[in-house]
Amino acid sequence: MTNSDAAEKKLDQPLWRDYLELCKPNVVALMALTAVVGMLLAVPGMVPLDILLLGNLGIGLCAASAAVINHVVDKKIDLLMKRTENRPVAQGRLKDSHALLFSAAMGLLGMWVLIFYVNELTAWLTLGSLIGYALIYTCFLKRATPQNIVIGGLAGAAPPLLGWTAVTNEIHGHALLLVLIIFAWTPPHFWALAIHRKDDYAKVGVPMLPVTHGDKYTRLHILLYTIILFVVSVLPFATKMFGLLYLLGAVILGLGFLYWAVVMLINKDPQAPMQTFRYSIIYLMALFIIMLADHYILPLDERLNRTPPPIEMQVIE
DSSP states (O other): OOHHHHHHHHHTSOHHHHHHHHTOHHHHHHHHHHHHHHHHHTSSSOOOHHHHHHHHHHHHHHHHHHHHHHHHHTHHHHTTSTTTTTOTTTTTSSOHHHHHHHHHHHHHHHHHHHHHHTOHHHHHHHHHHHHIIIIIIIIIIHHHOTTHHHHHHHHHTOHHHHHHHHHHSSOOHHHHHHHHHHHHHHHHHHHHHHHHTHHHHHHHTOOOHHHHHOHHHHHHHHHHHHHHHHHHHTHHHHTTSSOHHHHHHHHHHHHHHHHHHHHHHHTOOTTHHHHHHHHHHHHHHHHHHHHHHHHHHSOHHHHHHOOOOOOOOOOOO
């Protein structure tokens, strides 16, 4: 199917599908998964159903609101990039004003749900994340520095913290470890895609690392950040947040990520960037699912409260 055929097919699709596309549902779904895991890890038992549903509704609405702003701000460069050229705002299927009203409605509704049905701490942290992605990253960092995804990645790393605070109404060190894992994961995840789409980013003048510093430099930094991610991913075991099941899963998944990072550095497989990008998504989803499995096998409070057996001393006469 040619690009023109794809565009014509998009014109025939129902209006609601255009609005759904504005929300970047795949991205929001991954964020929702990490938020749910953050909620479930915050307590030894089950999260109250109202917090589970309403918390994720509010967080998801705000994430979708930020995604819509990204569509509007980037509409000119979206038209010039193969991956994004058929987006609804870029193609004019939806007006800017309609998209922004849709974004505002979702953002306000999400904040209302979080403030009145969850807690204010989660609401303000979610608002900070929304501003970080939609305004600081999309409107400024993306076009200002090749370190855009490193700095801006903090906003995308927030969902597990938001999930945790939704349940506990406090910022806990273990929740920040989850944020740190996603923060370290973001650069190698996105730079792999940026290498694959290097020509598109160069054409629209977005200073992604492969454009400004070249493929070799970027591949090296993907490996370096993957090593950092590997180290960071074992910290929850070192702090007794998780047990041996998590450690085993984190090491196996981390070695898989390192394998693809090395394959990219060797640079003999032209498909390696996209294979690495796809693996990185599998990595994050699997790692967070393993966290849940480990958590429910031995809940956090039991692990932290376990005391070592007494040491018996015998006097030899």
